[in-house]
Amino acid sequence: MAPKVSTAATRAALLAAAREEFAAYGVAGARVDRIAERAGVNKERIYGHFGNKEKLFDAVITEALDDLTAQIALPGGDPADYVAKRADYYQAHPELVRLLMWEALNYRGQELLPGQESRVERCARKAASLAVARGEEPSAETARMLFVLTGLALFPAMMPQLARIILGEDADDHEAMRDHIAGFVAAALTQPSR
């Protein structure tokens, strides 16, 4: 049998190369030749390891976005600080933001891919952490709050074009936007919950 390390290394190289290619171009725009070249592996190996281009995309999405939710810390006592840190993280990792967007566009109306259970679980723990920090029981309302905080953190990195239209030259001032969002969250959450 061939060395397992080598087989695993081939697979890892393909996933890393595919992540870059799919982040930049999406499924339809990505090219399997470019992925193979970037990985330094023969393109037939993509079919050997993953089956076809779309299954490779599924694998990239599952792995990358699971990694993403693993990296993001639990909300602590300060939701404004949490959102600011997340906004910084997303700004620093636009390729992950773009994968989230390709995910949304590509899997519209579909069930979650297999393999996303831990991603769901981590988000449930984040919502629970947020509830506890607010002295509340976890509920649908705290899940919505987590979703809204996630949206506030993500949106600037997702929509640079819209930022350019609304903000003009200020669009590039990430710190100002991050601080504005943090202030917005602080203002919203110093009120007693509705």
Next chain:
Amino acid sequence: MAPKVSTAATRAALLAAAREEFAAYGVAGARVDRIAERAGVNKERIYGHFGNKEKLFDAVITEALDDLTAQIALPGGDPADYVAKRADYYQAHPELVRLLMWEALNYRGQELLPGQESRVERCARKAASLAVARGEEPSAETARMLFVLTGLALFPAMMPQLARIILGEDADDHEAMRDHIAGFVAAALTQPSR
């Protein structure tokens, strides 16, 4: 010369068909044969009117998103109500939301397309309206506030997959999410501005 009405009708049919196709599939995934078929026009007419597939996409983006900003009313005295109405609008028009996302993914790091001046101008007027409603002078801060309100309204329609992960079955409860967001905005904006 051929009847202008007929020429304009061909162009309009192509744009309408292209809007649906690009909203669903993006540039790379869209098919010019499908666009022509949907428009009931020969595919060569796409090249006659627009030049190539990407220029057709540019035309669709410019027209559709200019229409979008024209349709959205100015923020009035109640930003929470404004955001709720916009959230409802985006939920009812997912194809426009998707075009915004394709725009963001496709034109990363590029200058705005020619023809978007009125879109920029309308957004400037919205930011000004928001400032006036708050008894403030228009400033970078009110532009950021408009951007944040836009993000809050858009995010649920943009990220149904993430909604599914964070909210589970509640992801389909648009009214609950819209009201949560409106409450969040009301709470944030009853504070004196920082």
Next chain:
DNA sequence: TTGGTTTGCAACCGTACGGTTGGAGGTGGC
């Protein structure tokens, strides 16, 4: 030592796709 399995490669295949071409019909100006 041999045979079977696994992994990987170079070369190749078929077609789906964006785009082009040659010609037809209608219209208006002279």
Next chain:
DNA sequence: GCCACCTCCAACCGTACGGTTGCAAACCAA
């Protein structure tokens, strides 16, 4: 009435692309 121009069509073209094939090398178990 003729010619030039505009617009549109059916048929076509070349190639970029996802995916496949036949074979080689390495490894392991018997």
